[in-house]
Amino acid sequence: MERFASWLAALEYEDVPLDVRERAKMCLLDWACISVYGARSPRSKILVDIFKEEAGKPESMILVHGYMVPCENAAMTNAVMAASYELCDSLPPPAFLSPGAAVISAAVAVAERERCSGRELMTAIIAGYEVCGRVGDALKAAALPLSVVAAAGKLLGLGEDELEKAFALASRTVATGDTTHYNEFATGMAARNSILCAVAAKKGFGRKAALGSVPKLNENDIAKQLGERWVMREVGFKYFGCRHSLHGYLDAALRLMRDYGIKAEDVEYLKVKIPRNHPFLRDACNDAKKSPKSLEDAQNSLPFCLATVFHDGHLLDPARQLSDERFKDQRILQLASKLRVEIDKKLDAVMERGGVLLSPLDIKAAGRAFAMAAPCKGFKGNPLSYEELERKFFALTQGVIAEEDLENLVYAINGIENVDNISDVIELLIAEEEWQEG
Numbered sequence: 001m002e003r004f005a006s007w008l009a010a011l012e013y014e015d016v017p018l019d020v021r022e023r024a025k026m027c028l029l030d031w032a033c034i035s036v037y038g039a040r041s042p043r044s045k046i047l048v049d050i051f052k053e054e055a056g057k058p059e060s061m062i063l064v065h066g067y068m069v070p071c072e073n074a075a076m077t078n079a080v081m082a083a084s085y086e087l088c089d090s091l092p093p094p095a096f097l098s099p100g101a102a103v104i105s106a107a108v109a110v111a112e113r114e115r116c117s118g119r120e121l122m123t124a125i126i127a128g129y130e131v132c133g134r135v136g137d138a139l140k141a142a143a144l145p146l147s148v149v150a151a152a153g154k155l156l157g158l159g160e161d162e163l164e165k166a167f168a169l170a171s172r173t174v175a176t177g178d179t180t181h182y183n184e185f186a187t188g189m190a191a192r193n194s195i196l197c198a199v200a201a202k203k204g205f206g207r208k209a210a211l212g213s214v215p216k217l218n219e220n221d222i223a224k225q226l227g228e229r230w231v232m233r234e235v236g237f238k239y240f241g242c243r244h245s246l247h248g249y250l251d252a253a254l255r256l257m258r259d260y261g262i263k264a265e266d267v268e269y270l271k272v273k274i275p276r277n278h279p280f281l282r283d284a285c286n287d288a289k290k291s292p293k294s295l296e297d298a299q300n301s302l303p304f305c306l307a308t309v310f311h312d313g314h315l316l317d318p319a320r321q322l323s324d325e326r327f328k329d330q331r332i333l334q335l336a337s338k339l340r341v342e343i344d345k346k347l348d349a350v351m352e353r354g355g356v357l358l359s360p361l362d363i364k365a366a367g368r369a370f371a372m373a374a375p376c377k378g379f380k381g382n383p384l385s386y387e388e389l390e391r392k393f394f395a396l397t398q399g400v401i402a403e404e405d406l407e408n409l410v411y412a413i414n415g416i417e418n419v420d421n422i423s424d425v426i427e428l429l430i431a432e433e434e435w436q437e438g
């Protein structure tokens with residue numbers, strides 16, 4: 001990782017184009033709200049209890065709960081929170097990874113410990129996303145560990161040689177097989193372990209190693225146009241609490257409801273068109289997915305998610321909308337059962353050209369036929385606007401964080417380059433007493 005290390009060591013906030021900086025602020029705002037929402041997840045609460053009992057040096061904060069714990073433990077817990085409900089940002093194919101949960105959780109935890117400024121934090125986050133997108137295109141399994149090393153190493157002030165050692169250490173934690181989807185625990189472990197790699201390298205542990213030790217990675221390929229093509233520009237934001245590949249179809253449903261006043265009870269049938277060469281979408285539409293048994297099943301089910309959006313008009317509360325109670329709701333199940341699938345070879349051609357994949361949805365409602373096609377919501381061709389991101393932010397944090405703190409947090413993130421100590425911003429993410437007592 002010699003070229004990456006050299007570039008990272010020299011990178012300054014002023015080197016980053018203004019639009020990339022603004023995009024990074026949106027990533028931080030998105031991370032804050034999904035982390036707050038994820039604090040309710042049973043799995044994150046398990047980690048909170050573990051690390052609260054372990055105590056240790058009070059370096060960084062577990063969000064919402066407000067406990068100060070060792071940096072690595074805060075990073076892991078916050079990353080699990082952020083990854084818990086499929087609301088995290090995404091990079092487009094072929095990487096199709098969610099960098100924010102691991103990269104920003106780790107960067108914030110290190111920045112708190114090191115008392116870093118807003119400029120230093122944002123530079124580190126941008127660096128982490130750059131590594132994640134470029135490595136993820138070649139080998140998903142290596143992307144999060146190496147990207148967290150980049151962010152943490154930048155905040156720790158690692159030089160070129162130290163960064164190369166940290167990358168080498170992190171590469172040893174990478175499984176030799178590829179992975180298509182990180183679960184929240186793996187995301188949390190990537191945040192925790194890669195901070196340790198950066199700290200160890202700073203203290204002299206390890207040695208430099210060629211990327212050849214990690215299968216499928218060639219630095220000449222992944223480091224092309226560093227500082228010219230910015231991965232941050234390609235980040236997509238989620239507006240629905242499910243796998244990002246489904247978002248175009250869900251947005252098409254919202255457009256039909258908005259443009260034609262269609263209601264769930266009026267829908268007689270649903271038909272989606274999918275590419276032949278998209279295994280995930282084929283699996284997401286099979287009959288077994290029409291009656292999910294778990295949150296994870298539901299988040300990978302196009303029939304159930306579509307039925308939920310038609311009934312609720314959104315999918316921004318997956319903890320409630322994709323719950324055991326909802327899996328028994330006959331209104332949702334009956335509408336999900338009406339989904340039909342058509343293989344459209346034209347969509348394969350779009351994928352092969354690397355174009356924006358449309359998500360065609362045909363329905364019959366109240367005796368009339370309707371059709372709508374939308375690009376994947378959040379990505380190029382159908383981006384999430386800042387106004388939509390703010391709506392998501394307040395929807396996910398309402399009732400957890402005091403309204404005044406939320407307003408102050410949005411203001412602080414928008415002016416993050418003026419923040420001297422990032423802890424002054426993060427302390428706004430402590431829950432109201434009523435929520436903690438509940």
